[in-house]
Amino acid sequence: MNATIYHNPACGTSRNTLALLRHVGIEPRVIEYLVTPPDRTTLVRLIADAGLTPRQAAREKGTPFAELGLGDPGVTDDQILDAMLAHPILINRPFVVTERGTRLCRPSEIVLEITPPLQSPFVKEDGEVIAPSP
Template sequence: MTTTATIYHNPRCNTSRTVLKTIEESGVVPRVIRYLETPPTEDELRTLLADAGLEPRQAIRTRESIYKELGLADADADTLIAAMIEHPILIERPIVVTDKGTVLARPAEKVHSVL
């Protein structure tokens, strides 16, 4: 069983709430980062994505209006990272970090792989 967990959480997101509850029910008291209020730095975001084995395009919310407004459909990885830092609503959630690894928990069941 994992002993530590950090969740990059948006309390308005049903999937994020479900994952947080799953972590708590596993007996772990997670560190909760409300990433819209406290966004990761560029280095932190790059590390999270690398640790989760994700490219920026796999972790960006393409349905957000700002995605379309910024014309990110054909953007390169560095541009996507910059957009996610500037507009954290673009970061897909929840991202969970434990001593067993890092995962973008979409669907929510993916969190079990790091608990």
């Protein structure tokens, strides 16, 4: 199965998602989106394919979200997208794309909705165990 992960190696959820992909036998194409941000068309597609709005896909914690006024009720989706393109740290992560769909994998085990089933337990960085579904 082919997969692409929009990854931030400094993020524990993103690292867990990448490790989980590898645990189920997928070696994904890794895009460090802070180094190589998606263009507007790709970003819009990722967000829509994941069933989200730009506001739902925006990261607030550890970003300039508040100082840019993005939480104000009158801010449009286009303004949020413009801010994400100007400041890629505002793009929540990790997005994963496979033939089975696109997901914003927060928490990391959401990736299992679009991968082959988990065959053996997976241990996250914090020690949490994700068990295969019965």
